[in-house]
Amino acid sequence: MRTIAIYAEYWVVRLLYLLLVLVLVYGCYCYSQPNFTIGGHILHNEFYNDNVALPMWLYYLEYSIFVLVILGGLMLLITIYYALEKKRKEKIFRININRDMDYLLAELYREGGLTEEDIRRKSFELRKLMKNDFAREHLTGILRLIHRQTSGKARMDTELMMEALYCEGFIRRYLRSPYYRHKKIALNLIAEFRLQGYEKQVMKLARQKRDTLLHSDALAVLSRLNMREILLKLIEKKVTLSLWDVNVFIKNIEQDKVRNIPYAELLSTDNGGMVLLGIMLARLHGRKEFKQEMRRFTLHKNSTIKEEAVMALAAFVETQEDFEYLQGVYGLATEKAREEIIKAFKSCPDRERAMRFLEWITVNEPLIHKLNALQVILTMDVNRVIALQKREDPMIKMACAQVLDINI
Amino acid sequence: MELNNWMDFLNIFFFVFAATLFLIYLATAGLSIMEVNKHLKKSRSFDYRMMLSFNRLPSVSIIAPAYNEEMTIIENIKCLLALQYLDYEIIIVNDGSKDNSLAKIIEHFNLTKVERAYELSVACAPIRGIYQSVNQAYSNLLVIDKENGGKADALNAGINVSKKDLFLAIDVDCIIEPDAILKMVKPFIESNEHVVVASGGVIRVANSCEVVDGKIVKVNYPTNFWAKFQVMEYFRAFTLGRMAWSRLNGLLIISGAFGMFDRRRVIKVGGYDKTTVGEDLELVVRLRRYMHEVEKKKYRVAFIPDPLCWTEVPESYKILSRQRNRWTRGAIDTIRKHKRMFFNPTYGITGMASYPYWVIFEWLAPVIELAGFLFLSYLVLIGGVNSRILILMLLFVMAFSVLFSTIALFIEAYTYNKYRGVKYMLQAYLFILLEMVVYQPANMLFALSGNYDFFFTKNKKGWGNMTRTGFAQKKQTN
Numbered sequence: 001m002r003t004i005a006i007y008a009e010y011w012v013v014r015l016l017y018l019l020l021v022l023v024l025v026y027g028c029y030c031y032s033q034p035n036f037t038i039g040g041h042i043l044h045n046e047f048y049n050d051n052v053a054l055p056m057w058l059y060y061l062e063y064s065i066f067v068l069v070i071l072g073g074l075m076l077l078i079t080i081y082y083a084l085e086k087k088r089k090e091k092i093f094r095i096n097i098n099r100d101m102d103y104l105l106a107e108l109y110r111e112g113g114l115t116e117e118d119i120r121r122k123s124f125e126l127r128k129l130m131k132n133d134f135a136r137e138h139l140t141g142i143l144r145l146i147h148r149q150t151s152g153k154a155r156m157d158t159e160l161m162m163e164a165l166y167c168e169g170f171i172r173r174y175l176r177s178p179y180y181r182h183k184k185i186a187l188n189l190i191a192e193f194r195l196q197g198y199e200k201q202v203m204k205l206a207r208q209k210r211d212t213l214l215h216s217d218a219l220a221v222l223s224r225l226n227m228r229e230i231l232l233k234l235i236e237k238k239v240t241l242s243l244w245d246v247n248v249f250i251k252n253i254e255q256d257k258v259r260n261i262p263y264a265e266l267l268s269t270d271n272g273g274m275v276l277l278g279i280m281l282a283r284l285h286g287r288k289e290f291k292q293e294m295r296r297f298t299l300h301k302n303s304t305i306k307e308e309a310v311m312a313l314a315a316f317v318e319t320q321e322d323f324e325y326l327q328g329v330y331g332l333a334t335e336k337a338r339e340e341i342i343k344a345f346k347s348c349p350d351r352e353r354a355m356r357f358l359e360w361i362t363v364n365e366p367l368i369h370k371l372n373a374l375q376v377i378l379t380m381d382v383n384r385v386i387a388l389q390k391r392e393d394p395m396i397k398m399a400c401a402q403v404l405d406i407n408i
Numbered sequence: 409m410e411l412n413n414w415m416d417f418l419n420i421f422f423f424v425f426a427a428t429l430f431l432i433y434l435a436t437a438g439l440s441i442m443e444v445n446k447h448l449k450k451s452r453s454f455d456y457r458m459m460l461s462f463n464r465l466p467s468v469s470i471i472a473p474a475y476n477e478e479m480t481i482i483e484n485i486k487c488l489l490a491l492q493y494l495d496y497e498i499i500i501v502n503d504g505s506k507d508n509s510l511a512k513i514i515e516h517f518n519l520t521k522v523e524r525a526y527e528l529s530v531a532c533a534p535i536r537g538i539y540q541s542v543n544q545a546y547s548n549l550l551v552i553d554k555e556n557g558g559k560a561d562a563l564n565a566g567i568n569v570s571k572k573d574l575f576l577a578i579d580v581d582c583i584i585e586p587d588a589i590l591k592m593v594k595p596f597i598e599s600n601e602h603v604v605v606a607s608g609g610v611i612r613v614a615n616s617c618e619v620v621d622g623k624i625v626k627v628n629y630p631t632n633f634w635a636k637f638q639v640m641e642y643f644r645a646f647t648l649g650r651m652a653w654s655r656l657n658g659l660l661i662i663s664g665a666f667g668m669f670d671r672r673r674v675i676k677v678g679g680y681d682k683t684t685v686g687e688d689l690e691l692v693v694r695l696r697r698y699m700h701e702v703e704k705k706k707y708r709v710a711f712i713p714d715p716l717c718w719t720e721v722p723e724s725y726k727i728l729s730r731q732r733n734r735w736t737r738g739a740i741d742t743i744r745k746h747k748r749m750f751f752n753p754t755y756g757i758t759g760m761a762s763y764p765y766w767v768i769f770e771w772l773a774p775v776i777e778l779a780g781f782l783f784l785s786y787l788v789l790i791g792g793v794n795s796r797i798l799i800l801m802l803l804f805v806m807a808f809s810v811l812f813s814t815i816a817l818f819i820e821a822y823t824y825n826k827y828r829g830v831k832y833m834l835q836a837y838l839f840i841l842l843e844m845v846v847y848q849p850a851n852m853l854f855a856l857s858g859n860y861d862f863f864f865t866k867n868k869k870g871w872g873n874m875t876r877t878g879f880a881q882k883k884q885t886n
Binding site for chain 1: 446449450458459461462463464465520522523524525526527540542571597598599672796797800801803804807808810811814815817818821822825827828829830833834837
């Protein structure tokens, strides 16, 4: 019933706007007529000039001016009202939030802490206050804020309190609501408290393509839930991930220290976003067993995937063969990836080979790579840098000077 | 052709021009509201600071040309050092200042001359030295000392010395919001389908605002007569104008006071053009051409409707006229340089909509308005105008202008609500009403003088003396 009420409000507001537009258009027509009919009554148009036959467009013009002036004045009043109301609401909101947060925090941190019985009793009291969705939004919002800012027993107690509030209906209703704001509130609660049982609805939001904002938000929430199962499901449903989504996933994985990632499945899918996520995670978590897959990806058509694969290989480099492979892909690599390759050569077992390669870069590559190569050469043999500084090329001289400058 | 036919033709011409402009304004209002709404949905509950823990964030150089800024340069740099971002550097380009700007910076921030290597990827005047701080707290501050070459030249020097992925070009005396870099970087990493080549943000008027330690602590409505008009003008231009064009992916200008660019692509197009005074507009147009002609990829010039940068606007008629004269000359210069884009479908929405809009409704509009005014005056003199129709037309234009500006005011209250209080709202409304009889005619004169200077005098390239009074700085007391 409450979901129907939300939808009813949504459509009634839009219908009212449409009605207003229709009234304005009808008003324009009536203004240009000597008489008009409303509800069966014929009314004389006082603005119509009965003595002189004026063109129709003149009436339209007069009517437009009339409407514009009224709208201008109304707009000003609405602006003033809105600005003042917003200011007042912000003030009340701040006061209420602070008051309620202080109250709950005092309870959570009181001497002796809260027992399970206390939590049940408190939650029961709070449930009595949750007479409408506004109150539910407010209370769950406060619990969410407290949950974010606390740790240990207090944090666990807020989770128990949230569970005892029985908000499932509210959350499901808000997930189904046509308003983005409602969906966002529901998603935030699910993410913060890792609420189970909503994966299907959230996955549906993640799969829809019409609202990219909602798609990203839903993915961000999924990244806080059971990671392995969620990733496998996303692979199965072929959900696309943007670079932004990949970043959010990685951030949450690192924050929650998740390690049961299905690397193999991520790396073997056709989905570019998933592959990128797999490569970045494999690199971050040092999963060197995927070296062969990374080599395959250095030839991928997507430049970001290619770049990440090369950077992963640079991070996984161990044997001389690995270094030789890196040297081989250097020419195909992007600027960022070349940087990583150069840095990796610091630990090359064949020093002379590494030196030759780095010197080649110093002589032939753009300034940014000259500098990176010289930094590595400096750590291996400062005399080589001094020798390179004697070369004729002014760019090499400048790069050597920078690398040797202790102030930088 | 008989005189009557000429008059009919002119009548129709001016009517079509006005009607088209009216429809464009209606469309921009509608598109802007949709775009602002979409952005607010995204950003209202979004914590930008979460980006600080992202794995792949582009690095940023903030490049700030400085010329004779010794009064405020230290405070401005301190403000830049406090921005929220991980991998960024500040490059202050001392563009041959005649005062003690450089000496002051060196002393305050413990700078020493360093051997920093750089490539002359884009042309700039000779660099005399590069300075970096020995104090770890200022390790991301670089100062370039170079011979005077103008703003575009100074920016090019900064681009040459920078080794970061993106650069943020700012005016050194602007006040930047702490999370500005995060917001400006977001479009670059968000989009899957489009490459973002540049992003811009809203600039607000900082005159009369309370500034403490380089931060705006209280937003006040300006007390200066001319600055009050510019508040509304900036609302309209940024909130209604640029948001609409951004939605269509046809935005042609990123403000020179605050704009972020992909450094490698800017190098590929040759950096800023030193020969024009509208270097900000010209660079964006050139980038767009490059993307259509060379890379041929889907791309965007993004725009963030958040107020991220506060700047001081001219408070005197003389300085304002110089500024608008320069803007007009810059626009004309850019339009001439890239005239092949005009209604050219090769350039997509830029060629078919934004560029023609700039030609007809930005460049030519003051000329057409003047011609319209003269024509109308002639008709009135010969008794060829129905007074009722004339009055109605004028009332219509006035009513629409007022409504359009009030919509901009409403969007400001609905979104950021920086100007709080009935007093400010009513003041803004009063100046909306006065605009039509004071500010619009003045702007038209400035634009006409810009046209005249560009075509008939030698003053095509000068900036003029842009005297600024500086923000009223208060010392924070603890």
